[in-house]
């Protein structure tokens with residue numbers, strides 16, 4: 001374990017800066033914004049650079065991955081954002097999501113925009129919605145759900161969408177799919193939360209740091225879940241805990257714990273929901 005090499009997680013490749021630049025250029029073309037965040041990290045997954053860019057646009061805050069979050073905690077965040085004036089939707093985009101919920105919120109905005117055009121003597125036109133957010137939160141999945149078929153690429157890694165892409169939804173609506181963007185200097189807590197929830201490319205991470213962060217966070221907030229998952233008897237000494245997990249999952253090499261496998265399993269279990277429904281941002 002290279003604990004002395006403390007992670008200074010940062011992932012702000014050129015395409016993210018380029019996306020922000022292109023969005024700034026296009027912002028006047030955009031009528032409405034869907035800001036997509038991860039319900040498990042409602043604060044860490046909200047990008048201030050995006051917030052600043054869209055401050056004057058009507059927008060809807062969409063919290064995805066509702067199936068994986070701790071509803072109790074996430075609902076507090078939902079309420080917090082609602083009190084700040086946001087229209088918020090908490091949604092599970094897998095398993096037949098009810099997109100009516102979203103259309104019910106967009107339709108009044110569409111009507112309002114067309115009404116404004118009409119009052120200026122302009123013809124109604126397709127309303128343009130930009131779907132923005134950090135990597136891997138489900139922006140493209142959301143668009144596919146709205147179109148009703150797979151029209152843009154999705155994947156369980158960050159950085160799947162590479163370019164801005166307009167997608168027609170119906171006669172009234174057009175959506176802009178965008179690559180996920182982070183911001184240049186991540187604070188440590190957000191960085192670990194983002195890393196744990198796969199918003200950051202694996203290649204730039206020290207998996208040991210991320211996995212240990214997850215274990216500690218689980219022990220402090222969801223002790224029962226992690227103890228049960230790996231039949232832990234140890235709850236304090238991190239090396240002993242990792243050894244116990246190694247034993248439990250059979251990650252043993254030459255009679256020693258295969259830590260690399262242990263780290264990967266912990267992170268994967270978290271992401272796949274095997275550590276229970278969790279929310280890592282505290283409200």
Ligand SMILES: Nc1nc2c(ncn2[C@@H]2O[C@H](COP(=O)(O)OP(=O)(O)OP(=O)(O)O)[C@@H](O)[C@H]2O)c(=O)[nH]1
Nearest residue numbers: 065093136137138139140141154155159160161180
């Ligand atoms: N469990 C769960 N998984 C989801 C949900 N929404 C999206 N996903 C998964 O999250 C992963 C990322 O989805 P994408 O739609 O590619 O995410 P994106 O925001 O477009 O990502 P980038 O293009 O990389 O910025 C995929 O594996 C989806 O199946 C959800 O509500 N619940």
Ligand SMILES: [Mg+2]
Nearest residue numbers: 139140160161
């Ligand atoms: Mg995408």
